[in-house]
Amino acid sequence: MLLETASALAVAGATADTLHLHAALVPQSLVAALSEVARSPRSDSGYRVLKGILSEFPDPGPTPSSWKSADHERTREFDLAFALIASVFGKPFGWKSQQDGRLVHNIVPTQGQETMQVGGSSTVRLEWHTEDSYHPDRPELLLLACVRNPDDIGTDIASVRRADLSEADIALLSTTPVLIEPDDSYAGSWSEGQGDEGKMTTLWQTEDGLCMRFDPPYTRLPEDAPELCAAWRRLSESLDQAGMTVAGQPGDIVVVDNDVAAHARRPFQARYDGTDRWLKRILVRGEWKRPEAELGERGYGQVQIGPHPSLRSAG
Ligand SMILES: O=C(O)CCC(=O)C(=O)O
Numbered sequence: 001m002l003l004e005t006a007s008a009l010a011v012a013g014a015t016a017d018t019l020h021l022h023a024a025l026v027p028q029s030l031v032a033a034l035s036e037v038a039r040s041p042r043s044d045s046g047y048r049v050l051k052g053i054l055s056e057f058p059d060p061g062p063t064p065s066s067w068k069s070a071d072h073e074r075t076r077e078f079d080l081a082f083a084l085i086a087s088v089f090g091k092p093f094g095w096k097s098q099q100d101g102r103l104v105h106n107i108v109p110t111q112g113q114e115t116m117q118v119g120g121s122s123t124v125r126l127e128w129h130t131e132d133s134y135h136p137d138r139p140e141l142l143l144l145a146c147v148r149n150p151d152d153i154g155t156d157i158a159s160v161r162r163a164d165l166s167e168a169d170i171a172l173l174s175t176t177p178v179l180i181e182p183d184d185s186y187a188g189s190w191s192e193g194q195g196d197e198g199k200m201t202t203l204w205q206t207e208d209g210l211c212m213r214f215d216p217p218y219t220r221l222p223e224d225a226p227e228l229c230a231a232w233r234r235l236s237e238s239l240d241q242a243g244m245t246v247a248g249q250p251g252d253i254v255v256v257d258n259d260v261a262a263h264a265r266r267p268f269q270a271r272y273d274g275t276d277r278w279l280k281r282i283l284v285r286g287e288w289k290r291p292e293a294e295l296g297e298r299g300y301g302q303v304q305i306g307p308h309p310s311l312r313s314a315g
């Protein structure tokens, strides 16, 4: 029913970006069926896989050479179905300054970005990070849909709840503030001084367990804080120990709880011939509580497109 509904939505003129305006065309029976599978991974593992949920969609042709050159018409129905599923999980949104403000991001290896800490990199390890850590309204869920993955390149996922951390490290990382800046996919859209001078904490406790906000390549640690640096290093190492590699196959969606698990990716060699790995990504807001101190953060002036209403609450 996903394929039929996506086709009907496309015929009606909808795209993933305007799905929220066409919600009346989504059958309630589909929302109900998806609500059964679309449960947030609020478990200690921090992720879940919706195996083959988009596998009925045809191969959309060659992998684009960058997000900029993706032909949105070729994946219009796949993107609509992905956005529909994301909208059952929660409230999907995009960032005005990321991938032209689109809801569905294309994550493909990109020439010139090989060694950067962004989704388009390849020959370096993409280090552990929680998505959009710099922002108080970052996604609670990160959805990665696999279009193509012929070389079985996985996403590494590590839950802070499975990290072997001492009480002393948890206490230090929960109280010592750091400054997290936007990553290089936001280049040119912010300037120094728009941040919140180092009030962000790496860990916090919630009723159902420990949560994390962690993006080492883009973080400034306070000067003269050797204990914090050491605790940070131990956090990274314990994520290495706790991490799992999840290699999606075409049609799979990997759902990552962005407050519980960090993600990363090992280096790989891109071919740039249209056969490379191709993921689609949607960011989703949930209902969960973050530290009150975050409410005062300015988020470097970054503007969201959405969040759009969840289909689940409509149904
Ligand atoms: O390529 C991957 O497996 C993950 C890339 C990533 O960090 C992201 O899309 O947010």
Ligand SMILES: [Fe+2]
Residues within 6 Å of the ligand: 129, 130, 131, 263
């Ligand atoms: Fe990421």
